Amino acid sequence: MSNTTNGNIIQLEEGWNNVIKKGAIDVLEKTLDDGFDTSFEPKEYIRIYTTCYDMCTQRSPYNWSRDLYQRHGETIEQYLRNTVLPALRDKTGQGGTILLNELKHRWFNHQIMNKWLKKFFTYLDRYYVKHHSLPTLEQAGLQRFKDEIYENVKDTATTAIISLIDEEREGEIIDKTLIKSVVELYESMGMGNLDSYTADLETPFLEATRTYYAKKREDWIAKDSTPDYLIKVEKALNEEKLRVSEYLNPASEPKLRRVVEDEILLKVQQNLLEKEGSGCRVLLANDKAEDLQRMFSLFSRLEDGLQPMADIVQSFITYMGNACIDKRQSRLDSGEKDKNDDPEFIKSLIDLHEKYLGVIREIFASHHLFQKALKNSFEEIINNDVGQFTNAELMSTFCDRVLKSGGEKLNETEVDQSLERIVKLFSFLTDKDLFAEIYRNQLAKRLLNQRSASDDAEKSMISKLKCQCGTQFTSKMEGMLNDLVIGNDTKVEFDKHVAKQPSTNLSFSPQILTTGFWPTYKSPDVNIPENMTKCLEMFKEWHDKTHTKRKLTWVHSLGNATVRATFGKKSYDLQVTTLQAVALNVFNDGATHGLAELEKSLNLDLETLKPLMHSLSCGKHKVIIKSPASNKINSTDTFTANAKFTCNMRKIRIPMASIEASHSKARVDEDRSYAIEAVIVRIMKARKTMKHQQLISEVLSQLAFFKPQPRVIKKRIEALIDREYLERSAEDQQQYNYLA
Template identity: 40%
Template sequence: MVFGRIDRPIIFWEDGSSIIDESVTKLKRILEGKPETAFVTEQYMKNYTTIYDMCTQKPPENYSDQLYNKFRGIFEEYAKQTVLPSIMEKHDEYMLREFSQRWDINKIMVKWLSHFFFYLDRFYTARANLPNLNKAGMTCFRDHVYESIHFNAKQVIIALIHKEREDQQIDRALLKNVLDLFVQNGMESMDRYENDFEKFFLEETTSYYSRKASSWIQADTCPEYMIKAEESLKKEKERVTHYLHSDTEPKLIKGVQDVLLVSVAKDLLEMEDSGCSALLRDDKTDDLARMYRLYHAIPKGLEPVSEAFRLHVTSEGNTLIRQAEDKATNNNVVEQDVIRRIIDLHHKYMVYVTECFQNHTLFYKALKQAFEIFCNKKVAGISSAELLAMFCDNFFKKSLNDKSNDESTIESTIENVVKLLDYISDKDHFAEFYRKKLARRLLLDRNFNDEHERTILTKLKAQFGGQFTSKMEGMLTDMQLAKEHHSGFDTYIGNSGKPKGMDFTVTVLTTGFWPSYKTSDLNLPLEMVSCIESFKAYYETKTKHRKLMLIYSLGNCHLNGRFDSKPIELIVSTYQAAVLCAFNNTERLTYQELLEQLNLGHEDLARVLHSLSCSKYKILNKEPATKTISKTDSFEFNSKFTDKLRRIRVPLPPIDDRRRVVEDVDNDRRYAIDACLVRIMKSRKVFSHQQLVSECIEQLSRMFKPDIKVIKKRIEDLIGREFLERDTENPNTYKYVA
């Protein structure tokens, strides 16, 4: 079977063009809302087939090129003769509405005619390297309508946005449609939207809010200004949501922030009665949180806020220290009040950091810098390190008897102490003063709370390392062992059959853990001597490798004083007990006789005699009756002495060992600097002077701030001891001597 080719009749240009024109006219009338019947399938197929045949006919009757030009011509003619005049005759919102409607009509028209001319897109446009039909139709609108209208449209849009900023109602949907038109006429590029609208809109926005900022900063308080600024930013973000392109948001918000917040930051934060300092002073947490929200969104915006915060906290702290100085009399500082107020101040501003400033690192840093300034100032000549140690000592003593201090309160206070210590540069001073106070609590008070003592050491160890607390932990261990020795000694005495003589307790201290104490060859009463010898015999059964050295200055005794009115129990030191026992066999002794009999130094004997004859409790009568002790004085037992209590503690005049503590710390620092320098040079082998000093300061600054002059002296000492040597070619460079 053979199939033959069916020859189609040729469609000439005039005939095909007439059919197309008829359909285009019908389509225009439908789109413009004029009376017209809808397209039926036969009409659609007739148009499609006509154009198909005209494109597939052999040359010269192939009209693909002419049809493509006719497609463009339809849109150009419609844009020039119908669309543009209808838009130009309207104004303001009506012009925008017509502009938007005509764009919508153009899109529908492009869609329909692209279906009619579909065969052109299928083969012709791609082969001829021409824009497809959709783009060609859109380009015609852009070139002949958009280019003529966009300037006026932009002006109207900006005017409407201005009205909305002034709290008037506008048609947001209309603005969205028109601005989408700007975007779509960019033909997959944002250039049209950015250059024809956005640039001018952002300029107008800057101008508008510059005027507002100038007005508000003069008339409003800082909180009022921030509320308006925050509301303005919120409304601008809403505009992006409702009708602006999303790409505009970061540019718009940055512009508003720059004008409303960045440019006025200094004036706003420093407002006399309502700025950042006033808000902190008046506890305006909501306003401070708002300030944080506003400036947090700005790159480096929080820096001036954190600086204002730092300055305010520093001022508050310095005021606190000045007030403490004014209250201090004769160097007798009420350390409980000073440290407690600093703790309260820290708690107050830490709440601001965590709640208002959302734990931002800038504010932690600002708080730390502020506290480091005033926490390292002396009060009446007493360093903050010593004040903090004194605070801890008094707190632990009072907590034993104060039932209002529950475990949570004690735990909180301990945590606050550790936090404050982190701000103090001379942490080694605190450690030594604290160790001195701890020793007195453990040895003299006896009713210390082991759990509380270990709690603070645990927290100090976690914060500053094991070396910081190793000696103090050893002291607590010694006290635990002392209980075992006491029990063991009682068992030993019971088994030996030797009379104990009197109630006697010894605490064995490990040299190195405890502070150094003054020792003397005090001549004790015989009763005490026999007890000591018994304990030495017991201790030798436990170890033969340790030698006991008695420290009488730390001991205390309970004596029964038989006075005429009534017997009174006297709680005294070992030195005081030895002096009083000397009067058991005689009524009167001279200073010189006591000195020879007891083998005490003048300084110690004078302190003891002053406490027994010149203080509140005059157990001894002194001749002459002056307030000072001299070598020509004589003393006798005061049998007439009485007191309303049956047990009294006779205190010794306190010894100011502050200078000795500082000297001990300075010695330890020299050793620490030496060790650090050697450690650095051992790893570096060769190092310049400046680098060595800088790294030494950095490594030691966690515990104290070493003096550069001291570091230089230690370097010279290490050179003299042949740990280091100078480079022969460069004297500022050191070499490690292996």
């Protein structure tokens, strides 16, 4: 039956040859081969589409859907095999760009052909393909291209692409748009995924990249300094990132980055860091901020890439700190007197810490590894004592200079800045409890001798220490300040009481201290002159009535006095300690006394009397004459008032060497013993049973203000066993049990 006789049935060959092939396929192939734009008039397009539609909707056996689907594939296959593949093979060997241009052109043509054939056979896609679960016309067309063209030219094309990229790496200008178009072909050949792109282009490209940069690495490392090498690395990484964004798939970026980083960074990392004349230590020594920042940025790309650099930074900072320590040692070795006051040394450590704190913040972005490096290095530096005095004492004395009147000449801002910086150093100190003991003694002297430059600065320093170590650390210091506030109120009340009494030629201002807050002081039972005794008795009588439950104890070693002294016709106000005032009193009327006589009359031991008489007879203001003249107090010396004493100032301060040590080591050790035992008991009460080594580790981790040797902890464990807080396990002598 024929279409002309029936009027409704279109035969396969007739419809295919007369309409579809002649009107669509032949026209399509010719225009593509001639390089013209392909388009169909609407009327012609409708005629072809309708023919395809009719041929797919005729009743069986005249439904040609299966045949048309098959011929669609065959048409594309024949065109690709007979026309496209020969054209590409013809371009092979003529240069990578020529081949890629031809491939780009043929891929573009195929997309046009695929698009039009899909339009003509739309009805197949909608019904036949869907019903039979077949690849869509577009997928089928892509698969034909992959089978006939892509599989035959992919290796050559990949080689051409890699060659062009290598040319670009060497500074040549290449056609990036061409590469991008061909890359899109690789992506399309995955049929919805990147498998083809990854296997056929990306993998060989990455291997070629590895080979390329391996050669570059050997060349650069041989001739370039570390900074110059890293500049090239930075440039290469930026260029590779740009390369991906311009013509490769974004998924390649992390893989490409890893390959480049591995070849030109990881494999020579140690070499770059330690390179003679330009490695990390040299850059640190010469403050090469930009080069260090680049090094940090590049090595941060590598897994664990910053640890070796942080180790070098830690080693270098430690070296610089040890240089400060060595300088102090050299000064002492050259004969400089070892004192607990060495502001030059402490300032050098403060400056060093501030410098590298800035380096860590600005160059290394406050990275935790470099913060740890700074911490570790300064813990080693700060706890490395040189000379007779510990760094804890030197640091506390530096604070004393800043906080007392007549010390460092600083304004309010500079004082706060100095305190802030010294507290940063203090945070690295292992023996924080020792610092606290010394600081508390020096604070007491400032407060009692009215030598504090600023109450606000004192409070600020205590607040900073409190933030660093907690309330327990500063509670006594805060109590001392509070005592002075309360003492002022007491003074006002007592002054009102004195005003009601018969007049006296003495001005007397007692200061009440709470025993638990203040350091323990020597309290020599000095023989007080009668007029001073009356003042003491007056205050005691008033105090006992006002505060019936408080016990009053006089500490004369802490007092101070202003004594009116007349030498010839001129009078002076001598600002002295209470003990000095008592001693001066015995030299009235030109009396002469020997040391033994003074010891008896004043009721003072030689340990206290010698520095006392030294201050009056051997200091800057010699208000007492010592015979024979020398700078040392001997038991055979005699003393008399200096009748010829003169001074341009009317008010004269006569300092006296402290009869108290800066701190009591025995007291510190005792407090430490209590602290260790408290921690041991607390741990064992919670755990009930523990191995020796575990207990030692746990105790060390919980002690905040000092780090004792394990043998000291072991001694405290033994003490607790003796007192039956703990016992050794019967089964294991290395295990302890808690006894409730």
